[in-house]
Amino acid sequence: MTHTEIMSVQNARVKEWAQLLERKGRDKQGKYIIEGHHLVEEALRAGASVETVIFSLEKGLPDGLAGLALPGAVEWVGVSQAVLEKCTDTQTPQGVLAIVARPQLGMDELLAGEHDLVVVLDGVQDPGNLGTIIRSADAVGAKAVVLGRGTVDLYNPKTIRSTMGSMYHLPIVEADLGLLLPRARERGVRLVTTSLQAQSSCYDTDLRQPTWLILGNEGRGVSPEVAALSDVQVIIPMQGKAESLNVAMAATVLLFEASRQRLM
Incomplete structure (x- = not known):
């Protein structure tokens, strides 16, 4: 599995991800952010529109996640602890996040x-x-x-x-x-x-x-x-x-x- 790496909290993509913590950002981008191995696994298993999985380079990608996604369907990004902390509202980030497109069900x-x-x-x-x-x-x-x-x-x-x-x-x-x-x-x-x-x-x-x-x-x-x-x-x-x-x-x-x- 190939992945890109982002270390700086000043990176433009990191700023976009952090905006998803607020409703205004979610509405504007049509996306939302989920955190933790269990939720990311559930989203992948259910075939939700997972666009990007962001994981801690320090901890590594949790076992089994990569196998749940169709090849080429998900972008994998390894990040620093500082980037993880900027993209979460919890005190102790769990080491894996995902960016998911909101479903259009009316x-x-x-x-x-x-x-x-x-x-x-x-x-x-x-x-x-x-x-x-x-x-x-x-x-x-x-x-x-x-x-x-x-x-x-x-x-x-x-x-x-x-x-x-x-x-x-x-x-x-x-x-x-x-x-x-x-x-x-x-x-x-x-x-x-x-x-x-x-x-x-x-x-x-x-x-x-x-x-x-x-x-x-x-x-x-x-x-x-x-x-x-x-x-x-x-x-x-x-x-x-x-x-x-x-x-x-x-x-x-x-x-x-x-x-x-x-x-x-």
């Missing part, structure tokens, strides 16, 4: 595919919550995750780390929910939102038919505009004294309940 492709069980997020703000929800969706075999406007950037390094590679296992689509949800309903999808004021328990609600589970912002819940589009509002019954569940926990409970019903 509403039409989503609606044309299988939409049996989908999670829809309306303004979820915390990167850790988004990552956990994606992992839970992956765990139950959900068909997609939809990110409505106001939801945290999927390609934020903190979000990417918290998905633990699950972001490469199912489609994740950014969409205007006001446009998407009515189109989904026309295709026979049932739109289910969570609400602390709901009368229906999620355990008494039929989640076996094509269902999109809609979850809202950590503090405000689902927005009134999106709630107005839903077919049914459900509550997760709680026997204890907690007022509510964290949004990622609520999504996980609903996903596994939908999965349980489908396996009966």
